[in-house]
Amino acid sequence: MKALILAAGYATRLYPLTKDRPKPLLPIGGRALIDYLVDQLETLDELDGIAVVTNHRFADHFRDWAHSRQARLPLEVLDDGTDTPENRLGAIGDAAWTIRMLGLDEPLLIAAADNIFPFSFRDFAAFAAKKGTDCLSCYRLDDPERLKRTGIVAVSPEGRVLRFEEKSPQPWSDLSVPPVYLYQRETLPLFEEYLAGGNNPDAPGHFVPWLLARRPVHAFRFEGPVMDIGTPQSYAAACRAFESKAGTSRTAPPHAQETQEGRF
Incomplete structure (x- = not known):
């Protein structure tokens, strides 16, 4: 099994x-945000490599980070060649590009680099192995706006x-x-088929309804x-959560001021 970390936004x-630093390398609790995800991936006995796909603007930042991290598994940083938000490939586009570039033909765990997930990846992988199908994860969220x-x-x-819907304007669940997400090897060629049909290449969830058919x-x-770091408010909230847990006095950068919207 391989893992792909999406970090090209x-x-x-x-x-x-x-502006000059990729979101997954923002500090939270004294570490880079992406470090928490790599820690979880490294608990998977069946995993034999991790790829981080990013854009050209931030590729060197991630290479420096990867070089400084003593990873248990091979850690490869891939530059998708884009350099502006306007020409980005999108999450699904980056997944398809990586699958093609690396010639992947084995189960693939795909995760966004800007989230901190509160569950065991070992349990998630064991669940997928038992089902023998593609798998996603879910939890109950009592917040209609989120x-x-x-x-x-x-x-x-x-x-x-x-049924699945990405960012529904009227949530029905x-x-x-x-x-x-954890995809079986047989599913990987379908990423190219999905894109060839002119479908949305952006958020990774757009692929799921198409796949369900x-x-x-x-x-x-x-x-x-889940801690989803998408705004200054949610970043400040995550920093505060880690400060509270660790009992430290570290504070978020001055631009990250917490508001009610950013609380978990």
Whole structure:
């Protein structure tokens, strides 16, 4: 199994914090945001390599980070060649590009670099292995406004995904889907087929409804919440959560001021 970390965005909503630094390398709790994700990936016995796909503007930043980190697994930084938000490939475009560039032909765990996930990746991988299908994860979120900014899902009693929608303007489910997915090797060629059909290349969840018409998908349930670092407010909230947990006096950068919207 390989893992792909999606880190090619430009995080314009976080300017000026991310004007000259990629969002996944912002400090939280004394570490880079992306470090928490790599820690979780390194718990997977079946994983034999991690790829981080980023853009040309920030590729050297990630190479410096990867060089400084003593990773348990091979850690490769890939530059997708884009250099502005206007010519970005999108999350699904980057996934398809990476699959093609690396010639991947094995299960692939795909996760966004700007989230901190509160569940065991070992349990998630074991669930996917038991089902033998593509899998996503979900948790109950009692916040209608936040549900509008995430994927939502309907699930059968057996855990099979019945319906999925990315960023619904009128959420019809309170099961939120964070951006972490585990795809079987047979699914990987379908990324190119999806894009060839002119479908949305951006948020990774857009791929799921299209996939449901072709392959079964199951949902791994966990207890939330997920820390999604998308705005200065949510970044400040994450920093404060880690400060409270560690009992430290570290503060978020001055541009990251917490508001009610940013609390978890």
